[in-house]
Amino acid sequence: MDLSGEPETMDLILPNWPAPASVFSAQSTRSGGVSPAPFTSLNLGAHVGDNPANVVANRAQLAACLSLPSAPVWLEQEHGTRVLTLPDNTGNLTADAVVSRTPGQVCSIMTADCLPVLFCDQAGTVVGAAHAGWRGLAAGVLEATLQAMAVDPATVLVWLGPAIGPKAFEVGGEVRAAFMAHSPLTEHAFMPQGDPQHDKWLADIYQLARLRLVAAGVKQFYGGDCCTHSDATRFFSYRRDQVTGRQASLIWLD
Numbered sequence: 001m002d003l004s005g006e007p008e009t010m011d012l013i014l015p016n017w018p019a020p021a022s023v024f025s026a027q028s029t030r031s032g033g034v035s036p037a038p039f040t041s042l043n044l045g046a047h048v049g050d051n052p053a054n055v056v057a058n059r060a061q062l063a064a065c066l067s068l069p070s071a072p073v074w075l076e077q078e079h080g081t082r083v084l085t086l087p088d089n090t091g092n093l094t095a096d097a098v099v100s101r102t103p104g105q106v107c108s109i110m111t112a113d114c115l116p117v118l119f120c121d122q123a124g125t126v127v128g129a130a131h132a133g134w135r136g137l138a139a140g141v142l143e144a145t146l147q148a149m150a151v152d153p154a155t156v157l158v159w160l161g162p163a164i165g166p167k168a169f170e171v172g173g174e175v176r177a178a179f180m181a182h183s184p185l186t187e188h189a190f191m192p193q194g195d196p197q198h199d200k201w202l203a204d205i206y207q208l209a210r211l212r213l214v215a216a217g218v219k220q221f222y223g224g225d226c227c228t229h230s231d232a233t234r235f236f237s238y239r240r241d242q243v244t245g246r247q248a249s250l251i252w253l254d
Helices: 052-066 134-139 141-149 173-182 184-189 205-215
Strands: 023-028 083-086 097-100 107-111 115-121 127-132 156-160 170-172 190-192 200-203 220-223 247-253
Touching: 023 115, 083 141, 097 107, 097 141, 107 115, 107 127, 115 141, 115 205, 115 247, 127 134, 127 141, 127 247, 134 141, 134 173, 134 205, 141 205, 156 205, 170 173, 173 184, 173 200, 184 190, 184 205
Parallel strands: 083 097, 156 220
Antiparallel strands: 023 247, 097 127, 107 247, 115 127, 115 156, 170 200, 190 200
């Protein structure tokens, strides 16, 4: 196995939200694995060019550190709206969100600037995780996840994980137009950037996600205070580095 040596100390984020006792969740950072640069060090993505043996070792290290009850289901994400409900026997892992009511079944998504969103209900009967890049967000991946959870959205708690922040996420006018077409309220989530003729904007993906979720009936939000692009010590960022690893957001029922 082509490993870079002993793993460094794992730096995990435990979501600060009032989830019920039956719900467990965690967010990885880039620290605590064995991958060499440019995937330093806890790269969990098998599709980014890292040595597969390193990814296997990193995933095993994460599972051991969190005492996971089962191996996470690693989705094949494509910026869409398909939700996988676990357990699943179709073998089709192409999805951008995952939901489970089964204790011990670990839901996971990977990101490196896109917004990871964790869901649970107040009763602790169902959990979910969604990968919300701007395309999936605009297409309705969060609403699709809520629908798959099949509970009253007013009883759902949401944690917004590390994503590219509003001072770093520059987008073109077509992105703003896609959200404005859904709701004029999203106007306040975009700030003009540079020459107006260039039609460039700074987008607040956290605000955009909250607006979509509020419209869907969600009332309880937590997290949403990180920037993957500006914090190179803790987070992978595709926009910053292009060739980079992936961090993971995980949630499961006890």
